[in-house]
Amino acid sequence: MRTITVLLRHELRLLASLLLWVGRRRHGVGEGRAFGYARGQGxxxxxxxxxxxxxxxTMSVLLRxxxxxxxxMLILDVYTLFLLAGVYAAWQVRPHVLNDDGGTLRVRHAAHVDLRIPLDRIAAVRHETRSTHERADGELNLAVGSQxxxxxxxxxxVAHVTFLGRRRDVDVVRLHADDARDxxxxxxRVVRPGRNVPSPSPDPPG
Incomplete structure (x- = not known):
């Protein structure tokens, strides 16, 4: 029952994302600065x-x-198209959000990841292109196009709640942004003064 509830909530978020996308609006940006992550995925x-x-x-012909x-099969195919459109819409209307005033970086991935990271917990940040990611304790990899x-x-x-509601504590987060350098x-610039937060040159692809 819990799994069904989670799936229904996710589909409602996808539907809401579609409506926002049609209305050319974004979710949860407010006064923050948005950073997209789905350029080129269209x-x-x-x-x-x-x-x-x-x-x-093809199936309509075979099953006539x-x-x-x-x-x-028609219902299943329409549902699949809805999911595809909803995921793409969620990518567009739910960007990462940097909120200076609130002191948080809101890291998102479509409609199933929404992680708020306090800026004062960031020890280091770097531009690092990776195309391979192995699952490891304490790490969260939010790849787009495997990158x-x-x-x-x-x-x-920080606590990350998985799609099915399991809590994971993560202290390394890898994400994709279209304008990663920015x-x-x-x-x-905004991480609290005095903290050493290096931004080295990009590493070679992993």
Whole structure:
């Protein structure tokens, strides 16, 4: 039952994201500065959508003599298209948000990750392009197109709640931003004075 509730909430967030996207609005930005992370992913999602449309047409032809199966597959295909559109919309309307006044960096990934990191917990930040990520305790990797471009190291863990509600404490967060250098530069500027927050040259891709 809990899993069903989580899935329903996620789908409601996807629906809300679609409505915001159509209305050209963004979620949770307010007075903060937004940093997108889905540039260039439109073509990928459009490709998936096209494949789904072809599959829908093919199955409608193959199942035309079995109305019940035809209806079931049509519903499933429409649902899949809704999910694809919702995820893409969530990427667009739920960016990362740097809030100077609130002292937080809000790290997001579509509609299923929304992590607030207090700026005073950031020990180091760097522009670091990685294309491989191994799961490790205390690390959260939020790749887009299998890539992250910003690495945050924290002085103490923050709580990340997984999609199904499990709590994980993380002290290293890797994320992607379209303007990764700008995000790193802004983080260096706003992290509390006196803390050494280096921003080295980009590392070679991992």
């Amino acid at each position: 073509a990928v999602m459009a490709g998936f959508g096209f494949v789904c449309l072809i599959e829908t047409f 003599d079995w109305p019940a199966w035809h209806t079931a 992250t471009s910003v690495t945050l190291e924290l002085t103490e863990p 995000l790193v530069r802004e983080l260096v």
